[in-house]
Each structure stands twice: as C-alpha cells, then as structure tokens.
Amino acid sequence: QKEVEQDPGPLSVPEGAIVSLNCTYSNSAFQYFMWYRQYSRKGPELLMYTYSSGNKEDGRFTAQVDKSSKYISLFIRDSQPSDSATYLCAMIYTGANSKLTFGKGITLSVRP
C-alpha cells in the first residue's frame, strides 16, 4: 500500500460545479497537509496548508482533514475554467530528514 493514495482522474466538471478532491494516507505520523495546484508545464503552487483536523477555508477553496480516518479533501466551490489544472495532495511529519510525500495528482478540467 502506498503511503498516500489520491483518487485517480481525470475529472471533468461543468463551470460552477462543486469539486471534491480526496486523498487517503496510511502513515499516522503525518501531521501537516498541503494541496498544490499545478498548471501544465509550470511549478506547483501551494493552495492550502493545514495541520489540524477540521476545515480551513480560503475563498472558494476548503481543505478538510480527518486524522482519525486518515483522509484529506479539497473542495472547490463555483469552479471556474481557470481551475483546470493538476491538483496534488502532499503531507509531511515533523522530524529529522522528513520528506514531503505527494499523491499521484488528479487532473481537473472545468468546462465553460
């Protein structure tokens, strides 16, 4: 079992839809959780960063963490064509030589 599993894609939704992106993880030592957005041929852009169970909202984006179920989600409200990108979940634990562990990424397409 991989440490981080991300729902496979691709995902295509109409403009205005609510999008739910999900990752599960097996290592309970992970404490910090991130969502990155990556446009084609660009570097990943940090969207959300959380470290506690619960919800964190930033504009149209909500990151949800459930440490008891080892499950994280990113919700995008009122999705726009400009949200079309690859979304990567990532997580890390505190400690020497800890490394950011990524999910495989999911490609989202928002149709006008």
Add this chain to the structure above:
Amino acid sequence: DTEVTQTPKHLVMGMTNKKSLKCEQHMGHRAMYWYKQKAKKPPELMFVYSYEKLSINESVPSRFSPECPNSSLLNLHLHALQPEDSALYLCASSQDPSGQGSGFYNEQFFGPGTRLTVL
C-alpha cells in the same frame, strides 16, 4: 517577496555538455530543495539543503551535483546527462522554525521549474 525564481526556464543540452540550473529565494528560508518531475508524475525529491549544508541526497547519480553558495541561492550542476534525465527540475524552499536544521515540516514553496531536454 514570496517567490522562488529559477533560471533558465528551458535548457537543451547534449550528453557531453556541462550546465547549471540556478534557484533563488528571498523569503529568509533556510531549507532549499531540488526535485525532478516527469510528465504526469508527482515531484521526486533529489536533494535537501538545510542551513547551507546538504542534509538529504536521495541516491541521486553523481552526474547531478548540488551546491548552496549562500542562504538565498541553490545551484544544480549537470554533467554527462542521459536522455532519460529530461524532465522538469523544480526548486523549493521552506522555513525552519526549529532553527535546528530539522524543520522540514513547513510548507514548501516551489519555483516555476527548468524544463531540461537532454539530446
């Protein structure tokens, strides 16, 4: 300034060439990273520098040679690369609030990458 910059944006090199990739950040971050990303895959960690010292080398071939001349700059020297080394090379940086060189748990900010093609 919350930006990580990388130069060049694109690089084409032959297998016998020597070239360097450069990365710069002015966020006061003391951890800097090199990642390699192939198409439709997540980034793979190559090297980590903490307080200008190499702290992680993910068994990267010696044809890749990192260098951290100061707290704002990170270089990746390339020599005798293979065509399979063609990829997007990403630099990232993060804070170390512990001040002890072990704080890799803060969010990492990535640069735009250098797209490398080895002929």
